[in-house]
Amino acid sequence: MSSTSHLNFSPDEHIRELPGAFPITPGEYESPPVISSQLSLSQALNQRKAEYTVPRKVKIKVGTWNVAALHGTELDLGAWFVDGKGISESLSVLSFDERGGPANSEGLEDVAHQEARRSKKKPTIPFDDHGALPGGDEIGLYALGLQEIVDISSATEALRPYNDPHPGRKWKRAVEKALPNGYTLVAEQQLIGLYLVVYAAPAISPMVSSVSTTSVRTGLMGYMGNKGAVIARIVLGETTRIVFINCHLCAGAEKGNLERRNWDASQVQKQTKFNPVDLGGPTEETNEGLGDEDFAFWFGDLNYRLEGIPGEDVRRLLLLHTKNEYTQANASKRKIDAELALHDKSSIHSHTEDDSSSHTSSHTHDSSLTSKTAASPLSSDTLDPSSDPTSLQTTLTSLLSHDQLHQQMRQRKAFHDGWREGPIDFLPTYKYDAGSVGMFDSSEKKRGPSWCDRILFRTRRDKQEHDQKVHAEEAAKKRDNEMKAHGIDDPAINEEEVLFDYDPTTDGIEDEYDADTNQNDPAIVTTKAGFEDKIHLEYYTSHQRVLSSDHKPLDALFTLSYEAVDPDLKAKVHQEVTRELDRAENERRPAVTVIVDPHQEDHDSPTDHESVNFGNVQYAIKKTRNVTIANTGRVPATLGFTDRIIASDQGAGVTPTWLHIHLDRAPDKERAAGEPHDVYTLEPGDAANVELTIQVDDVDLVRALNDAKTHLEDVLVLRVHNGRDHFLPVHATWLQSSFGRSIGDLIRIPEGGVRGSQYNDDGGPKDGGRAGVKWSAPRELFRLTEAVEDLVERAVAEWGMRRGDQSPPWEDTRWPFIADSDETKEMQGLRERVREALDNDNAVMHAFPRETDNIQRVEAVAATLLAFLTSIEGGVVTEDLWTEVEASMVELESSQAHLPAEDEKVRLLDVLVSSPAHSTSFTFVTSMLAKVILEISSASADAEAKGAIRRMLEESYKDMFSDALIKAPLPTGVRERRRATARRNRMIEMFIASRAGSDA
DSSP states (O other), X not given: OOSSOOOOSOHHHHHHTSOOSSOOOOTTSSSOOOOOSHHHHHHHHHHTGGGTEEEEEEEEEEEEXXXXXXXXXXXXXXXXXXXXXXXXXGGBOOOHHHHTOOOOOTTOOOHHHHHHTOOTTSOOSOTTOOOSSOOGGGOSEEEEEEEOSSOTTSHHHHTOSSOOHHHHHHHHHHHHHHSOTTOEEEEEEEETTEEEEEEEOTTTGGGEEEEEXXXXXXXXXXXXXXXXXXXXXXXXXXXXXXXXXXXXXXXXXXXXXXXXXXXXXXXXXXXXXXXXXXXXXXXXXXXXETTSSSEEEEEEEOOOOBOSSOHHXXXXXXXXXXXGGOSSOOHHHHHHHHHHHHHHHHHHHHHXXXXXXXXXXXXXXXXXXXXXXXXXXXXXXXXXXTTOTTSHHHHHHHHHTTBHHHHHHHTTSSSOSSOEEOOOOBOOOBOBOTTOSSOBOOSTTOOXXXXXXXXXXXXXXXXXHHHHHHHHHHHHHHHHHHHHHTTTTOTTSOGGGOOOOOOTTTTTOOSSOOGGGSOOOOOOEEOTTSOEEEEEEEEEEEOTTOOSSXXXXXXXXXXXXXEEEOHHHHHHHHHHHHHHHHHHHHHHSOOEEEEEOOOOSOTTSOOOSSSEEEEEEOBTOOEEEEEEEEEOSSSOEEEEEEOOOOOTTSOOSSSOTTEEEEESSOOOSOOOTTOOSOOEEEOTTOEEEEEEEEOBOOHHHHHHHHTTSSOSEEEEEEEETTSOOEEEEEEEEEOOOSTTOBHHHHTTOOTTOTTSTTBOTTSOBTTTTOOOOOOSSOHHHHHHHHHHHHHHHHHHHHHHHHTTTSOOGGGSTTTTTSOTTTXXXXXXXXXHHHHHHHHTTOOGGGSSOTTOOHHHHHHHXXXXXXXXXXXXXXXXXXXXXHHHHHHHHHHHHHHTOOOOHHHHHHHXXXXXXXXXXXXXXHHHHHHHHHHHXXXXXXXXSOHHHHHHHHHHHHHHHHHHHHHHHBOOXXXXXXXXXXXXXXXXXXXXXXXXXXXXHHHO
16 A cells, blocks of 8 residues: 555455456466356356247348439338338239238229329328238338438539438438337448338337447448448347348449449458347357348349340330239320330331341340230230240249349359348339339430349358358369379370269359249258247338339348247346356365454454454554465365555555565465466365564655555455455554654644644644644654653663673664664564653653663663654755755855854854754754763763763764754765765764763
8 A cells, every 4th residue: 555645445445446256367276177157157058048038930021222312202111111002913923812911902093193193292102002011010120221312423422421310310200100109229320321220119129139230331432332231230039140231232234333233242241240249148259240140131222233135125025014004194104105116116127127037146035025925915814924925924034034133143253152032023123213103214214124122131051051062162172173183084084984074163053033943941040049040031022103213112021930038037047057057166166264363452453354453553563463264165275465456556566565464384386477476275174374464664654644645454365266366454543653743743732742632533633733833842852852861861870880890882882872772572662662652742751661771761762762853754954944054054165264163053053043943953952962972971981081982972973863853865976965964964063062062
């Protein structure tokens, strides 16, 4: 503990700040390894997971929509996403009866009327649309991804270095307005025009944890936010990791755009990082990314187009289907009819020019397909849609074989690592005339329709199966290379003997679209946490009757069967597992018991077996207490006191400066690497005694204790390696001391001394220090100097009468202030009595036992006087006073005037008298020294010997007391230091020699 600061907390508070109970220590010790830890607790708990998890199901609706930064799109959001409205049954192969949805066509507003009343200030959903899809409170999790909520074609928005939150707030209000009461926003992330929100039902939201969101920029120059992805990871039921990815990839129909889309997707996969999952146990591995989840949903405007077929042919094929939506003429109907008529004329003209031409190109093939499809009227019949060449399903199947996304997946260039998609039974979602149900882009560009907007999903099992397949292929390739290295592929081998030649990177790639390849079987998925879940795609469709954007919104519904943690059951199992581990752990962990031995020396110190109380402690007096450490465990215990927790102004170490520790045995010869302190090994049943000794003998600490700036309290730390730390509070009560105070403080101490009733427990005067000067000089100094004079006289006389021919103690010229008996236990006890008398304002002469002789008494008092002078704060001659005194002496030296000693002394006293208390104190001491010199020298009968003794004593005393009386720093230079020391000695010598001489 620092000697100049006070810890403003109790020992109990000190304990609470100390490290935990089970530190990790090196394994060099012989005690058995400890198996219990938070990690093993988690593992043991996981082994019993079946006891605290319950099966649950949740419907997850995933929606995506490119709103093209158009006003009014938010008005349609709730209707299609939450309520399941905006479906066109005639333009979708989706079977609603199988899904349990209500009939939606009866009474539904027709397309012409819907388009005619379209407004940016009102929803565009058809009137009397009751919703054909599940929604509302049937859904447990809603995940919505929007693109282009701001105009990303604007350089201001595309290059914006930060997100503008206002557009996102508008969409959040729209979602929350449509959701049933009680749904909670559990995840939200925005990147310029990309916006992702996830809402949970009231029954689901308490089960959502470890939410982490992030974003990846892949736009302009590869890092701007006009393109990229926003991602959210949640943990459901403490068991199932789910990731939602909303993206907007590179646009454009050129080959370079396709490659950039693939690059964008790869960057999203590489750069996505989440915070560690925190389920209340050990934190799992950091930097989780895509592929670490159990279920993932990747959706958004992926921007993949149709390839290898002219856009005008695609438009004609699809317009043949959408024109039937219009039962009466309107703007869209007229545009469709005009475009189909124009195409028919072009086709007739082409056949007239070369009726016998062979059309072998893919373009000609698709045109003939268009003509063939157009030649047959689109009517409802009993044919299976998959066998009907005029059906929507046949048209979609023929077009999907040209879908870039499926091609890139088959060619392993993008989304090939386990990603799946539901059957596409709906029209392309891009690009329409805003405000139209079925009119594709009629602008000058006439962009080809495409399934730009997609919803993909992947399970942990899908990812693992892909990884296993890649690993097997790599292993096969490695084996092939090894065989080639051994010449097995020698050309001399008969090629007819080779049964087949298979290349896994190219073989099996077909252009035909097969919805069955996107299988939707709810296979068991073993999650990262070890649970068995299933997921089933209920439907995947677009909302054709939503008119407010040039993209059609798209959604999919999944049913997830998963195991969820029941908090009450888990808490019960957790308690059982903890008790089992604790029991096993305690049997293997070193255990010691610490007992503070009772001590009845101080009646004011109550016995406390948990802390060490030294009771009242005085300056320079040692006190000891004993503590027993017993090994009560079943294994050897290696232990030792280690560094305490300390405040910034405390001294580091095992103990504070005023406390010392000693064990009754030698420390271990070897200790762990890096262990800075001694350690001791106790066998089971063995016990060690620890002796704690307190002693306050540092003057700076005494001053701090007198001023109540610090206290004698601390907490020792007994570290048991691989065991529990023990914290041992240590405290004592400081008894005020006259030592360490300044002359100014000492002369204000009233009768009764520093421990009198006029002082508070903290050492401060009860009047707040407002009391005036009580004495011309400290009474303690007067009592000590008076006692020394009297006792020296008695001791010299007693020696002459009783000691005979023995050598007198004053043959040592430092006597009586320094004596051979100073360090004896008896002398320390006598000095303690002198200090006690001073602090209680008692006569020093009455402090000794009657049997103590005068030699012992004077040595005790003189040593106490020298220590008292040394402890005075600022000294008897302060730095300011000495500066003036030294200046006077230097002036006299410079003038080379030779004043008589008495005149020079008067000159110096004139300087000292400016501080009367210090001047009087200085006079007390020098007068006492002169009388001691006179008394000792007078003991010799030989006059010549008297003079020699006097000069030796003067020489010794001036060296001894110049440092004790004068508190001023010495110069650093050798010559200046020597001169300053000589002036100090000269000053002391001047007063003690003149007095001794005059008294003689």
